[in-house]
Amino acid sequence: MALLGCGVVGTEVVRLLREQAGDLAARVGVPLELAGIAVRRPERVREGVPRELLTSDAQGLVTRDDVDIVIEVIGGIEPARTLILEAMKTGKSVVTANKALLAEDGATLFAAAREYGADLYYEASVAGAIPLLRPLRESLVGDHVHRVLGIVNGTTNYILDQMDTNGAGFNEALEEAQALGFAEADPTADVEGFDAAAKAAILAQLAFHTPVTAADVHREGITEVSSADVAGAREAGSVVKLLAICERVPAAEGRNGRGVSVRVYPAMIPRTHPLASVREAYNAVFVEAESAGSLMFYGAGAGGAPTASAVLGDLVAVARNLRGGKPGPVEVTYAELPVLPMGETRTRYYIQLDVADRSGVLATVATEFAKHDVSIQAVRQVGSGEDAQLVVVTHRAADAALSATVERLRSFEDVRRVASVMRVEADDV
Template identity: 65%
Template structure:
């Protein structure tokens, strides 16, 4: 066994970084046995050096991350500071100074993953990022390695715990959106500013990373269609229950039937209660992978938090250190297919549309004609008086057959212009059937 320790620089020491440092210290002997050499925390770069960090030698703390990376003896850099800069520059600096990188930075990888992979390859080093998607759930490595000989056609998943917690509470307790968000904030699931979660930005970054891996093509954050879930209402859940469905914020990645393109999207959707994702509760994540040979695979577990994310980081650390000892590298970027990413309008899906309409004869025929004019077939229609007792108005719920999203959205816009349609109360896609 090698006796000289592999030296690790830790960039960031917040919730995840402090847990990484703790595990490296308390499980040092186990890590040594698994890697084949000791690992040593050689420095911790932070913004606020005066903050007390229990269990970390104050002598390791520095505010000069660049100097730490340029010392010349760092073997592996763990980046858990997040954001685009200075993380991008620091990771590049790590590669230039001979260190492999383990990152949990989904935003950076979704935006500049290709450039970072190229830099790692140029210097013969590793870039690992299991912790960037779905926390502790082993997902990135199985898709990069275990399924490397298979063809993945579809990935559908819940990849944001905050939104799943909110939607689960709305479903199980009948709470409204704001009430469920307030509970998520009080329990620490939602940030003070929850925009990144509830507007789908976090899930979209993860979707871009997973799509690139699944389809061996470069998918950037800008390629991912995104809708948040702030407009989901108790009435939507009531409609979903009548259909035997629930509502989840989903990341959906698909290869076209002819294999010539891919799509990546994040939005709320109704899914049948019989679908495995429907039973994912609280702040858990789950990802459903459909591969040609392996069939349908389900990955489930805690998707966020200090300990789960640190577990994924340490798993990558062990793999990267083993590669260092073997003077080898693991899998890099695989983008040989160079498939185009189709626009959302080309996606074939179904709509659940709730309309407030005039309660008089001929309205249903007028609505049906509008669907037909846009080439959209209707599956079911339900009409009832307004539950709030508003006179001369009715609620009309239409569920379509599958059609291109552009045709469906065009139908909705045409419906808005009808004199008999007082308003479009909600639009929800139906998936997972």
């Protein structure tokens, strides 16, 4: 067994392997022994990590004859990809927590696993310790998944929760999250939705048995979410969450549908929805399947210990497979469904417009929606004079039609400002 990387997760893996050695050996049937740990600077002292195991020669470590399982917790695309492929090529099984790599080039890894008969387990790559991929890969493998709706990034959930609870603005909430260690100094990957998009790609791939990469995912972050958006949601009995949404788009005929829609953006969900009560940095994922109905998985989505717990669960599974002489199931992406462009995805919009307090404004606005074939579910005027606002909630329509409508409204003389535009999700759950 070799460990690649010894940061927060790696250190925790080493600690758990030592502390739970007896239990793990009993559960696997043989002891799990760490042959080496590849790090960039082996000379650095790491508490609880035996110095003699450290090496800077990752390439040499993954191809050693006495290594049968490689645990990769370096993260990023390279050198992780090369090392994982090298390991599988020489007959090793792999456990990884690398969401970026799986979302960018999962197909190459799955193909290698099939070719070399190697195990490739990656529960830790999405939602930390929440057992989510295994249920999707295995428990629901006999069912037909319609939709996956998830809060899969703890940093952004913490920020949005603070904005909702304390009325904080985005920058203020971000600073607090950074001070508390919930957000990194450079928060781009989280707040711009890159992290959630990678996880959405992995989830969609598993749920729909179809290849999806991070580049296929429509992505919008939360940096543009304003206090007005959050207050508007609150008035509407909703809350703003950054959602990863993987949906099977129904077709007139055929079970598999016309394709899949995979997207990440902030959206309003009703406060009565179970996802609405996911607070602070917690993660939760809702799965809707034909026979199983609605399922929810909830827990800590990040952190060294929860991620290490997921790595160890995979490690035991892989070790048992090795003892039995047979790898576990390999991803099958037989469905090959197309990923539909965002413009074709049917969504709902909630729009606040600052308008001139003149008769006829409502008619003008309503006419513009009708022109784009967007049906309005409700519209109401709030305030008067300088503070006159129209709040419009639409029915489902093609996203392209909705955004085109909003663009047109911006140019109207009687529309002084588009104060808030937010998609509405989970209204039909």
